[in-house]
Amino acid sequence: MSSTDREVRIARTILDLAHRPADFDPLELLHDLTAQASTLLPVRCAGITVLGHDGTYAVYITASDNLCLALEEEQSELNEGPCVDSARQQRPLPVTSLTRPPGTLRWPRFAPRARQAGITAVAAVVLRLPQLPLGALNLLIAKRPYPSRRDLQLAQTLADATSTAMAFQQQLADQDQVRSQLQNALDSRVVIEQAKGVLSAHLGIDVDEAFKRLRAHARSRQQKLTELSAQIARGNVPADLLTPTP
Known part of the structure; x- marks a missing residue:
C-alpha cells in the first residue's frame, strides 16, 4: 500500500508536534497546532481556548489567523460560544451549523457575529492529558x-500530540508544570500581540502578515518567538524585519 503526499505530511506533522526540544516555547507549539489543523483539515481557521487555573472560565490563547482570533475574543467577552463550551465541558463538539438550530439557539449572540464574518459552522476537539483537562482546539468552518x-479524528490526534509534547520532556510532567506552561503561553500571547502591532504599523501590513514575518525571522535565527516579540515590543526592531518584502 503506497502512501499519499497528504499521509506523509500528516505523519511528519504529528512527529513535529509531539517531539520538541526541552526549552520549547509553549505558545509557538500551540500556534503550530492551529496552523497545521487549518492546513490539513477542511476548515477556514483554527484556535485554542484553555481553562483558567480553577477550571471555571475559559480564555483564548492563540489562533491560526486574525479572523479566528477576533471570534475567540468575542466569545470570551460574551462568555458564550463553541470555544468556551468545549473548553469548559471537555467534550468534543461535532460539526454544528451556525445558520440553524441547535447552533443558533445555543449561542444566540455569537452565531450572528460568526456568520457576519463568514463562518457557517463550528467543531472542536479536546486538549487534554489523563486526569488533567487543558482546553479545546476549535475549528471554524466557512x-x-x-x-x-475521520477529519475530526485527525484533529484529535493532532491535539493529543501537542498535549504529549507539553507533558513529556524526559518524564511525565506534573499538573503544576503543565499549568505553568499554559500560563507562560498566556503571558506570551500579550507580548506577541504587541509585537505584531508594532510591525504592522511600521510596514503598513495586516497583523496576519506581520505574524508570519515574526515567525519566519525567529525560526531562521533559531530564536524563540516570545523573545523576539519582547525585543520588538521594547522598541528594538531588527533592521531586516523593517525591510518591506519586494
Missing part, C-alpha cells in the same frame, strides 16, 4: 464540504 468523522 463552506462545505464540512469536516468528516
